[in-house]
Amino acid sequence: MNAVDLSVYLVTDRGLSGVRGVKETVLAAVRGGATVVQLRDPDATTRDLVVEARALVGLLRPHRVPLIVNDRVDVALAADADGVHVGQSDMDASDARALIGQDRILGLSITEEADLDRSDLTVVDYLGVGPVFATPTKADAAPPMGMAGLKRIATRTGLPIVAIGGLHAGNAADALAAGAQGVSVVSAICAAPDPEAATRELAEIVRAARAGR
């Protein structure tokens, strides 16, 4: 079991980062207190993904913020990233674990309570649970489960949970109250006018919510 601070979990989005670019957005988020970054770019070529992942590893390692690669185990290994995140249309977590070894972080997205019965949950370090709310940043997302759905899942698993989907400063405390260790965001940081300030606000909300438990 690899420990990862899920408090403020940034998922990158090339489109939403706009002219600022992914790297600058990630750096701003790290200055604001992001605790983990996931590289997600399903339309990029493998070549571009490897280049991007290596650049982000280089940016993040001095800050001790782990880089997790969405879906692509090969890219994570080629770039020596800190981990991989797989979803329901990616390879089984057990296959991913066999390829990345015991020392890299492995996350799995689950979209409904029934996913808790998957046999490969034993090999993951954390769960991404959602979408809590509807989100425009993932076209093929499952139906939203609401805070009630998040809470039902959190009470049934001992794995650390990061809440995913439609999270922002206005509902992050509720996600923590429902049992999440942190919030995963895309637009709340990437599309913010000031990503550093947006991240700092989220980080303070999460810290306060965890302290008040």
Add this chain to the structure above:
Amino acid sequence: MNAVDLSVYLVTDRGLSGVRGVKETVLAAVRGGATVVQLRDPDATTRDLVVEARALVGLLRPHRVPLIVNDRVDVALAADADGVHVGQSDMDASDARALIGQDRILGLSITEEADLDRSDLTVVDYLGVGPVFATPTKADAAPPMGMAGLKRIATRTGLPIVAIGGLHAGNAADALAAGAQGVSVVSAICAAPDPEAATRELAEIVRAARAGR
């Protein structure tokens, strides 16, 4: 250096295989004498690719026909495929070699003579060279190099070459005369009314061309 018989190199295409399906097409091609099969399905999810690759490994291994996975090193490893084929928009061959080890087959597509100067050519087992002719089965293909381009490249490298792009029974012998060890085809087999007969015809042409050298 891993030996691979490049004579009749089938690249799968889900769309062109139609109702017959990829597996049935591959089996027919193997009965007809295909010597190597590459799984290529850039639009499939990772989950579906792993399922497909495992199924093809299971089909092909009893026939001692290697399965090579296009681009996706992670899928090749998860399915224990025999090798990987990378193109110019995939990861460097040297990165792929580091991930797959010495004993799996590694192929690299090159699209122009200048690609022969790539430093990672030292780690590949064969080259895919093309497109020789224009092809409708790869949307982002480079400009065709013609038989003259294939010949120029073949005279400059000691690596085994499979000719790619617009190859069929009518021009396979020319490709062999230009220096290729075999022909890579998609539509000439997948879109043929009788894939087994189409493969047999190609295999006989290649065999005759190699015997006449």
